[in-house]
Amino acid sequence: MTEFDVRDYIRAELFPHFLCPGCGHGIALRALLWAVHELGIDKDSLAVVSGIGCSGRLSAYIDANTVHATHGRPIPFATGLKLARPDLTVVVITGDGDGLAIGGNHLIHACRRNLDITCLMLNNEIYGMTGGQLSPTTSHDRFTTTTPQGNADPAFDSCRLAEAAGAGLVGREVTLQTPALKDLIKDGIAFKGFSFVEVISDCTEIYGRKNDLGNSVEMILSQKGAIRPESYGGAVDSPFRPSPWKTGVFCRHDYPEFGETYRQRFFARASSPDPETAPSDG
Secondary structure (H helix, E strand, O other): OOOOOHHHOEOHHHOOOOOOOOOOHHHHHHHHHHHHHHHOOOHHHEEEEEOOOOHHHHHHHEOOEEEEOOOOOHHHHHHHHHHHOOOOEEEEEEEHHHHHHHOHHHHHHHHHHOOOOEEEEEEOOOEOOOOOEOOOOOOOOOOEOOEOOOOOOOOOOHHHHHHHHOOOEEEEEEOOOHHHHHHHHHHHHHOOOOEEEEEEOOOHHHHHHHOOOOOHHHHHHOOOOOOOHHHHOOOOOOOOOOOOOOOEEEEEOOOOOHHHHHHHHHHHHHHOOOHHHOOOOO
């Protein structure tokens, strides 16, 4: 295998990118392309579908088959693509607003069907592109443009939702641990079924500034532990606290893959001379 060079997988003519300084989405993009490289996936066999938001722009930078879908709709676009072209490796890039709020129902039913798609949900806890509004994953008491007094809602655990809805593989990783994130994405892509990977990605300019979370270095290190003394009562004897995020693979199930099941039923009915003898949908 040749050494990974991210420049082999990007559309250089679209750079410089539009991401804010310190945004974790660029790390997530690199981890995805690194995983694609190590899996030996040809760019012509890769399809990446994204929605609207900061995460939505990432597909444009990938030198492969890419679709920039409407807000909250990357999963149904990807579903149709995978059913029409099962030979393609299909990856969805979405965000916490795009994937859990506007596209929440699509995520639930994609998990239920277990079609062979990998969904990367980049969670920066905010609608970063459209004005800094509250998202389903915004932490309790955090300030956004729509919660000027602090968020009163409990945060949404997307991984628990995906597992409960029936996803075959569910995992989470932080951008700080880039090699581990790459390995988790590889695991998700190689898995036969719907894989949901939540990526904890920091938003420095919109979310971080409004909540005084520090600069980009401090924010990304906070995925490991709080480094600012005021964050833990001024104590200086514990420079790093354990991260509140649980990471790794949370579940792996050997559920039937929807595409194979659908094709088997379709061709069985098409080849049966008597509809009464064809397999039922029950």
